[in-house]
Amino acid sequence: MTRMRCAAATTMLVTIAAGTPVVAQEKVVSLYVGYTAGGGYDVYGRIVARYMGAHLPGNPTIVVQNMPGAGSVRLANWLYSVAPKDGTAFGIVARGVAFDTLLGLPGASYDATKFNWIGSANNEVSVCVAWHTSGITSFEQTKEKEMIVGGTGGSADTDQFPKVFNGVLGTKYKMVVGYPGGNDINLAMERGEVQGRCGWSWSSVKSTQPEWLRSKKINVLVQLSLEKHPDLPDVPLIMDLAQTPLQKGVFQLVFARQVLGRPFLAPPGMPADRVANLRKAFADTMQDKELLAEAERAKLEITPVSGEALQKVVADAYAMPPEIIKKTAELLKD
Structure with missing residues (x-):
């Protein structure tokens, strides 16, 4: 038993020394849902959680946690300022979260362009x-x-x-x-x-x-x-x-x-290799035959959008003409 523990410790040290992302060593990754259980975002979050771990290095278990509040702005604020930046925490939020700071809506204390957008399960109508x-x-x-x-x-x-x-x-x-x-x-x-x-x-x-x-x-x-x-x-x-x-x-x-559909995102400031791990794992999950079969049974649309594409949609929105942004912001004020 002692020899096995020593071997495991040595393997861990070698792995860390080799620069393998933390995601590869973690056995638990948390996926946060910005709404209560039972709704559409929760349903998509849970089906992704069931299959995505198999596509991440180390095959971690993904545990779903609900963090509702303010149309998922509460979760977005938490991911931006508090969540660990090592790839062990990411979330699914309202697609409108990406535009709140652009439109000056109260309660949003994040820069949406700095989130690491991981991907969307569908292009929504x-x-x-x-x-x-x-x-x-x-x-x-x-x-x-x-x-x-x-x-x-x-x-x-x-x-x-x-x-x-x-x-x-x-x-x-x-x-x-x-x-x-x-x-x-x-x-x-x-x-x-x-x-x-x-x-x-x-x-x-x-x-x-x-x-x-x-x-x-x-x-x-x-x-x-x-x-x-x-x-x-x-x-x-x-x-x-x-x-x-x-x-x-x-x-x-x-x-x-609507292009963001059911968007998954991770905190800003993460190492590039860990962002790449999450994006690749998400993309692979969207092609997982077992997930697709379950989604078909549940009548869930799977029309995935890549993390890179989401990042561009957000950046393009912030580059819209000022008069359009101003008028939209005025309409959305309470």
Whole structure:
């Protein structure tokens, strides 16, 4: 036993001396989810956690921890300032987190361009839906009739998208904010507290509430992305509703986040080799046959976007024309 311990210690010293990333020695890596359990971000986080460890050096166990708050801004702040920078902690946050500091939203104390973006599980299309008892069946009706929707706070799509619609298109969305996660908004719809949800990922709708679609419990009003989803050919696309160059520019900035889909990110200041390890492992995980089979069974869309591509989307957003950024920031102020 003593000889085995000595051999193990010697191996560890040799490995460290060889410069192998810390990720290779760690047996536990923490993946933090910026929302409560049961919602779309949590579902994607957990499926990635089940398979990604096998693609990291040393095959560590990935443990999922939920850290909800302010539409996942709480987690983003923690990853930026507190989390270890050795590759043992990364997270999945709201796609809007990347744009909060750009738009001057309160509570965000990070520079999104300095995060190490690891990758996204899909290029997302979101939707606005109305509960079947609301009497609202089209997006045009929301310009004439108030519609109460639930929000999770901060950079969440559920809070930001209705504000943009009200400011740009004159809709009459009224928000009830502070729900811990999307699943809580769904329960609120069932209880009659709110009439709908705006900024709900279509992939999440299909995977978590297929019965609502089958039984027509919800009406899909509009799709929110730069391009239409093939599932929704007859649902209007928000980009087609812009009537001026300024309106189109605002929509382009706001909905650029959809490319980020379900974004995974790591703290800034990490050694380049450890960032590369996480990005490669994530990319390999997105091709893992077992993950793809489980995702198909769960009706989860897997249309991955690389970490490098996410990094570019964020950088490009911060380079948008100042007048577009200013107008968008004004719309999103409380």
